[in-house]
Amino acid sequence: MNKIVECVPNFSEGRDRQTIDAIADAIAKTPGCSLLDVDPGKSTNRTVYTFVADPDSVVEGALAAAGVAREKIDMRRHHGEHPRMGALDVCPFIPVTGVSMDECVEISKRFGKRLAEELDVPVYLYETSATLDYRKKLPQIREGQYEGIPQRIVQEKWKPDFGRARFVPEWGATVTGARFFLIAYNVNLLGTPNQAHRIALNLREAGRGLEQPGRFKAVKGMGWYVDDYNLAQVTLNLNNYLVTPPHILFEAVKEEAAKLKIAVTGSQIVGVVPLQAILQAAEYYIEKEGLFILDEDQKIRLAVERLGLNSVAPFDPKTKIIEYIIATAPNEPLAGMSVRAFIEQVAGRSIAPGGGSASAVIAALGAGLGAMVGKLTLGVRKFEAVDAEMRKLIPPLHEAALALIPMIDADTNAFADYVAALGLPENTEEENRFRKAQLQLGLKKAIEVPLSIMTLGDKAWDAMLGVAQYGNIASRSDVALGARALEVGIWGAYRTLINNMDDINDPEYRKKIMEKAGVIRDRSAENCQKILDILEKRSV
Incomplete structure (x- = not known):
């Protein structure tokens, strides 16, 4: 099985097209790396890149991108709506195929060490890679943002995991670590934004507060109305699809919508998705309906149909499923013969x-x-x-x-x-x-x-x-x-x-x-x- 790691570096530049493109080119030109998405935001002044690679290449791709940022981004002149503390603000590594979370932890540490040594910048570890409980979550480390770094970095409890405990004005600081794959998932409703939000509150882990937690773990959500589609959506972030997969959320939204007497008209995956998440959905419906399906392409078709993934935009497995995006022909010269x-x-x-x-x-x-x-x-x-x-x-x-x-x-x-x-x-x-x-x-x-x-x-x-x-x-x-x-x-x-x-x-x-x-x-x-x-x- 090929080893695939996803990397989603967030850079504090969303307005200068030349810098945005230069960082993208650095990733795309790194051998073994496949750049999947570049998402700049002008108001946030931030660009999120998504690429996948094998464990060695993913580190090289992230370092190449950081090298461009070191030359072209100056945090002393940066302003935007999104919280930030560094030119390369956060750089998570996510296991996709054939790679464990522990391996991604080691990858993040290898990247953090090299980033600190090669660019002489401070680097913090977060999420699964974190070594200290009080600075495990990104908001904990990023408290005070870029402007607060000079006072915090000299404190013993806020010394970086890699690099010197000194403020680098043009760079700030970087956070890296391993986390699970996040699926951005929307379920469509023929209803109002208020109804969509009521459903989201019932389902998301935080629920309606400490007194009334939601039904599902590792889920964040809210409701909104999308004018382009002329429908409401329950918009969800699935922080761990192995804990709560998309098909379970879809069925739960249908249950909640039925109580409000509103219709569910399919769903939407924003960005890309691991193959396993789609096959999980297929196996769920195969068992639920007593079906007999063996071929992978038919399982994917079943999942797409049952989840209504074509409802607002075409779901093309070749451009939406990570493993298919980067698929290469198997190196089987004998098996491929007549x-x-x-x-x-x-x-x-x-x-x-x-x-x-x-x-x-x-x-x-x-x-x-x-x-x-x-x-x-x-x-x-x-x-x-x-x-x-x-x-x-x-x-x-x-x-x-x-x-x-x-x-x-x-x-x-x-x-x-x-x-x-x-x-x-x-x-x-x-x-x-x-x-x-x-x-x-x-x-x-x-x-x-x-x-x-x-x-x-x-x-x-x-x-x-x-x-x-x-x-x-x-x-x-x-x-x-x-x-x-x-x-x-x-x-x-x-x-x-x-x-x-x-x-x-x-x-x-x-x-x-x-x-x-x-x-x-x-x-x-x-x-x-x-x-x-x-x-x-x-x-x-």
């Missing part, structure tokens, strides 16, 4: 692709045949009695088939690492030690990929047994072939694994891997025979 080209490649005068990649293909075909028979059984009137069984059996086979596809290239790539290590110099004792260590690493990688093929294939057996027992009997030859293919794919991966095990020097590693692989191999042979026996009895 069947003919792959067979010709295997049959060529080369040691790769070899048995490991071929095993992944065969195992994937086996699981795929099982999924196919399940889908050909589901929804057929003749087999309505087993409809519930098919709904349980199809997903693991479908998922196993898809998960095995990347293993086709992974096996060949792992072997390439070992071959590369063979070419390392061995002229000195140090070079020889390094070469041997790299060879062992290459071998272990060449072992762990076929073990992954075996493990993924192993997960499909229970479902394959179920399809053999309940699936469309007219497709029994497909089930039989699927079982044989799955077994052969696992067996082939096992043979690849033990072949690469010969030169492993670590006896404990050898023992652990061989025991695990042996169990999977034996279970594979047993399950394949069980399936063939089931099919034989059903055909009599």
Whole structure:
């Protein structure tokens, strides 16, 4: 899984187009960074940038932007409606995909340390990155704003986390840290702003005050009227969509609106959204309505329809979902080949692709045949009695088939690492030690990929047994072939694994891997025979 971090730096300049564009260019030109949005505000005199990158690139992008701000923004001349304390006022890092909050904390600290050292400015940590409870929230640190820094920064309790405790007039101070992804979400009402605000008060965490808290955690909200759309909106900030996701808020607004006898006409996501939030909504409606949907694009379509995300503006997944915005084609030259080209490649005068990649293909075909028979059984009137069984059996086979596809290239790539290590110099004792260590690493990688093929294939057996027992009997030859293919794919991966095990020097590693692989191999042979026996009895 690709690691994706979002960064949302806020700079104290919203009027000078040249400076705004220069900061944007610095981010966009940083390798590995994708600039998603630039939102300047003249009255606030502030611009919010949104970009995503891998953990290393995101730090470089933020530093590049800060470097431009150091040259072009002078806080001594800054005035605006928004609270602020620095040229780069706040710079949060947010986990999106494949990255934990703890990793983002470390990213923010790495950025803060480098910013302080390279630009000689004071930097404070906030939110999850904060080390002191009394200065965890941004308003606590920013109290007194830019003008209050000279008096506060010299106090022991307000010394910066990074950099010298001195006032830098042209810069001020910067706050950085890790926080969760914030989703700006609006629900549309055919009602008044007062009615929208009443609903928001009932739902937001703060509620109507200490005496009457709201229904949902990690939610801020209010109501307003949007002249451009000619409707009212409950406008919400979801500070943690894993605590309170958009679909739960949408359904809650519908409940509250029904009490007031007003209509809900869809909703709107402002800015971008993580894929997980949309898929969560899809899974909610799939379960609620008893639907059976496997493909990701269909799940997204369901979520968009049920939430009414097209109601005020088109919701295009390619421009609204972060993972799709920055998606790149998978690096799968073998899996992306035609069947003919792959067979010709295997049959060529080369040691790769070899048995490991071929095993992944065969195992994937086996699981795929099982999924196919399940889908050909589901929804057929003749087999309505087993409809519930098919709904349980199809997903693991479908998922196993898809998960095995990347293993086709992974096996060949792992072997390439070992071959590369063979070419390392061995002229000195140090070079020889390094070469041997790299060879062992290459071998272990060449072992762990076929073990992954075996493990993924192993997960499909229970479902394959179920399809053999309940699936469309007219497709029994497909089930039989699927079982044989799955077994052969696992067996082939096992043979690849033990072949690469010969030169492993670590006896404990050898023992652990061989025991695990042996169990999977034996279970594979047993399950394949069980399936063939089931099919034989059903055909009599």
